[in-house]
């Protein structure tokens with residue numbers, strides 16, 4: 278019997294759809310991502326272009342019997358849209374004769390499916406669920422689209438026309454014909470479209486019941502829309518009210534929320550989560566207080582998935598993986614975003630090192646990547662056929678899909694371990710806008726525990742941290758280290774190059790506080806946060822005792838990281854700064870030069886804008902750091918370096934620190950005792966400092 282059930286009494290997120298078919302039951306487990314697959318892409322089931330290869334893999338043809346594919350994508354449920362043949366010039370006659378004479382997958386499973394070029398294609402063996410969407414979104418921008426030629430969407434019989442197509446395709450799951458809208462639509466029109474969609478949903482339930490004796494027993498998703506949470510709530514409430522009144526079996530009814538893609542595109546995530554929440558909340562509850570019906574959201578995947586699962590969404594669909602591949606965009610696993618292949622130029626030919634997915638490791642031919650990266654059309658080997666290029670795009674798409682599936686699998690795993698909250702907090706750490714959307718979701722659900730965890734996460738942002746922690750930060754377990762960080766993981770000078778998007782934003786917006794008159798540069802330590810290390814604590818305590826708290830309050834501590842160059846104190850608890858392990862060595866000339874460039878760039882940038890008016894002092898007793906500071910001094914001549922001579926094993930800490938104290942005292946020479954006046958620096962000195970830091974006035978020697 279076709280039905281949905283929640284299968285874990287302890288979790289509202291785990292469920293199963295069972296579809297009764299003439300060949301036995303088909304089951305899908307939720308949460309789940311359905312990749313979008315187009316089947317009617319030409320005149321035969323070989324599939325046109327890239328789709329032929331994608332279908333080979335996702336529908337399991339003989340040519341995809343490679344172990345990598347089968348372990349990755351074995352018999353995955355997929356979604357296809359009822360009207361997609363319109364994109365492939367399939368004429369009415371051809372539709373009827375070639376595609377509707379038997380269920381779609383029968384044609385694909387036929388022995389006659391072959392590839393005339395390589396003859397390696399072969400029949401598919403897919404038996405998992407096929408979800409057929411109505412294609413209503415096509416009507417979004419084409420209100421007058423007339424499909425009469427195809428005998429479809431005859432006035433007054435639109436829902437029936439689409440239902441009949443879905444049946445003839447051999448769908449296991451269907452969505453009712455709907456009329457999506459943009460968020461800018463007038464409220465009256467939105468209501469009209471939402472009502473017509475609701476009417477079609479009820480109609481789909483009626484049709485499903487009327488044909489059940491024929492063996493066609495699809496699970497039915499009612500496509501629901503709302504301009505506001507109130508409209509959404511009314512629509513869903515009315516859906517269940519009418520269904521129950523008419524005696525339809527609501528166990529085979531799901532709610533599919535539409536009109537969300539435009540909100541996502543315009544980054545209105547808070548409005549989006551409010552609509553989804555309203556839809557979920559309007560569904561009747563079972564004895565465990567779980568929603569009785571599963572919820573699907575059309576066209577959303579990627580980093581929204583964890584939040585949507587939290588709100589109670591059970592399934593997703595995505596065509597992003599293929600759309601991005603078609604424009605040569607590659608999901609960058611560590612940047613967590615799509616990047617054009619040409620931006621991987623540093624990694625030319627070594628994609629396997631960027632991504633550990635089986636596609637990249639074993640199947641992507643590096644020569645083709647290299648030719649694409651270089652901006653040329655791939656010079657296609659064997660016969661230079663079009664087919665080879667399509668296969669390459671398909672592999673890029675499957676790499677992208679792999680990462681979408683990994684995202685969903687990790688949420689599913691977190692749900693299975695009752696660790697969704699922890700997963701969400703970690704997820705929210707990556708992106709500011711995701712954090713805001715999650716905060717809205719937590720508020721909608723009155724989830725105080727998550728709200729306060731997210732507030733703590735926000736308070737980690739730089740402006741709320743203590744600025745010069747001379748004393749240790751709060752004791753915390755020692756962070757584990759990782760070697761995956763590179764000099765680009767944290768870069769105060771070139772935030773655009775930083776991999777993690779929210780850190781990149783934070784660095785781009787960063788300004789040192791206006792109260793800081795002196796930059797104090799100290800070497801990094803293996804203990805993290807740096808402020809907890811014995812070396813920094815000793816230095817700061819000694820300095821503070823000598824110059825007093827008032828002066829200390831005007832000093833900005835900047836740690837010279839061997840890996841990242843300057844790290845202002847506000848960033849000491851960022852993941853990348855806590856968890857790297859790197860000791861700068863005197864033989865690493867390139868790294869020393871890069872650190873020097875970053876230090877000089879940072880100091881010059883801010884002194885030109887009036888910060889650090891008393892200059893900058895580096896305290897660098899260790900040789901490699903001293904080399905970096907000396908090279909920086911060549912570009913930023915205002916930088917004072919202490920101690921003045923190279924440290925030897927016989928040097929005493931006190932002597933070195935005495936030099937630092939003296940240098941700082943000189944910079945604050947006009948500040949008397951503990952009087953805090955914010956006194957102006959004497960003009961001649963001030964202009965000297967400004968001039969010294971101005972690289973235009975004093976370019977200094979080039980560093981390599």
Ligand SMILES: [Zn+2]
Nearest residue numbers: 632634637676
């Ligand atoms: Zn990959």
